[in-house]
Amino acid sequence: MPNRVLKESICSSETIDQLEPAQEAFFYRLLVQCDDYGRLDGRPAMVRSRCFPLRLDRISDNDVSDLLSALEHVGLLWFYQAAGRRYLQVTSWTKHQTIRAKHSKCPDPPADAAPCSAAASTCMQMNAYVPVFENRESNNENRERGQMQKHRRQSAASGDHRLPLLLP
Numbered sequence: 001m002p003n004r005v006l007k008e009s010i011c012s013s014e015t016i017d018q019l020e021p022a023q024e025a026f027f028y029r030l031l032v033q034c035d036d037y038g039r040l041d042g043r044p045a046m047v048r049s050r051c052f053p054l055r056l057d058r059i060s061d062n063d064v065s066d067l068l069s070a071l072e073h074v075g076l077l078w079f080y081q082a083a084g085r086r087y088l089q090v091t092s093w094t095k096h097q098t099i100r101a102k103h104s105k106c107p108d109p110p111a112d113a114a115p116c117s118a119a120a121s122t123c124m125q126m127n128a129y130v131p132v133f134e135n136r137e138s139n140n141e142n143r144e145r146g147q148m149q150k151h152r153r154q155s156a157a158s159g160d161h162r163l164p165l166l167l168p
Contacts, residue, residue: 003032004031004032006028006031015074015075015076016076018074019070019071019074020070022067023067023070023071026051026064026067026071027071027076029051029052030047030051030071030077030090031090033047033050033051034090035104035105036100036104036105037089037104037105038089038090039087039088039089039090039104039105040087040088041085041086041087041088042068042079042085042086042087042088043085043086044061044062044064044065044068045061045064047064047068047088048060048061048063048064051064052064068088075091076090076091077089077090077091078091080109080110081110082107082108082109082110083107087107087109089109
């Protein structure tokens with residue numbers, strides 16, 4: 001799994017503040033186990049083996065199930081079924097993490113599986129489905145940076161030091 005970046009805003013998050021210290025520590029362990037799309041096999045035994053490999057004798061599947069329920073209750077994650085298995089999705093993954101991989105290691109959630117509130121299991125509101133695009137701003141910035149670097153190299157070679165006109 002790639003390294004994850006935790007932003008300083010996590011310290012002042014009202015959602016994180018609703019958690020007990022052990023639940024918060026579990027959430028951080030979970031974040032580093034998720035794939036690039038914020039997904040992970042959601043079966044407690046699998047989560048336990050990934051998040052607590054050196055504590056399997058001290059932490060039970062029931063403990064992990066309780067921790068997962070606490071995270072779901074405050075809206076940090078939600079569960080879905082795909083290919084006969086339970087998976088979890090970190091709710092605001094794309095807001096805080098960069099997606100590098102082309103495909104998730106877990107199946108996509110069904111179109112009707114997205115939660116509409118923190119209490120996803122009891123929600124009766126209609127879901128809104130909006131396509132998620134990979135960080136277009138970063139891609140545009142990278143393209144523009146590459147164009148600028150190319151222009152600087154060409155300018156240095158030709159002696160022309162005017163700035164280029166960058167078009168989208």
